[in-house]
Amino acid sequence: MPTGPAIDTDPALSAEYADMPLVERLGLLASGRKNAVFTTSLGIEDQVLTAALSIAAPSVRIVTLETGRLFPETLSLIADTEKRFGIAIERFRPDPDRLAAFVERYGLNGFYESVEARHACCAVRKLEPLALALEGADLWITGLRRGQSGARAGVPFAEVDGARALVKANPLADWTADDIEAFVAANDVPINPLHARGYPSIGCEPCTRAIKPGEDERAGRWWWERDEKRECGLHVADREPRPAMAAQ
Numbered sequence: 001m002p003t004g005p006a007i008d009t010d011p012a013l014s015a016e017y018a019d020m021p022l023v024e025r026l027g028l029l030a031s032g033r034k035n036a037v038f039t040t041s042l043g044i045e046d047q048v049l050t051a052a053l054s055i056a057a058p059s060v061r062i063v064t065l066e067t068g069r070l071f072p073e074t075l076s077l078i079a080d081t082e083k084r085f086g087i088a089i090e091r092f093r094p095d096p097d098r099l100a101a102f103v104e105r106y107g108l109n110g111f112y113e114s115v116e117a118r119h120a121c122c123a124v125r126k127l128e129p130l131a132l133a134l135e136g137a138d139l140w141i142t143g144l145r146r147g148q149s150g151a152r153a154g155v156p157f158a159e160v161d162g163a164r165a166l167v168k169a170n171p172l173a174d175w176t177a178d179d180i181e182a183f184v185a186a187n188d189v190p191i192n193p194l195h196a197r198g199y200p201s202i203g204c205e206p207c208t209r210a211i212k213p214g215e216d217e218r219a220g221r222w223w224w225e226r227d228e229k230r231e232c233g234l235h236v237a238d239r240e241p242r243p244a245m246a247a248q
């Protein structure tokens, strides 16, 4: 079970937390944790957290899931971010045998054909590496924001992830897109050039498109699917069913 504060006394649930500057929030969150992990997709929210963690809580491990299908711009940004903040970002990659089994069964781009195939691809390329990244972690920090989509409107500052036996903290839950942009400008934070080309949310290249004016920030993710709450399974709340894991 998680070490550090219990969820009912977690600092992220205290009344003062909402009024704290980000650096203070992160320092408080990380204090007393033995193995705090921040997972970054190198999106703009995650770049804000990386910048703030490098000052507030350098003991927090920063990890990314190198799915094998990322944009070249995202891969370049990993190296640029390490250099800018003097940090090392841990890369977690898919298991080669599991990936080969997925490709054999569904085809490399089989995720366009069915939701089942898409979940199977996300399981091999993201969920399984994530499970390894979070092994033994007592705190998982994410860059989720309530304003990113209707499905994320209820994102709390902290919650128990019972399946992973840890506390999941979302210190940017109440930040707006304007807050994010202001922080980036004020702190010279490097960001993915794709954001300026209409991609507010950036995942794997074949599964991400630019959005149109008025669309949800996450409308460009798996745009061919109809489910309005579509996610890759990384951030499915305990009360919601998780996507099926990849077929064996």
Ligand code: SF4
Pocket: 067, 069, 111, 118, 119, 121, 122, 123, 125, 126, 203, 204, 206, 207, 232
């Ligand atoms: S986002 Fe697309 S390419 Fe990436 S893991 Fe999921 S289905 Fe596969």
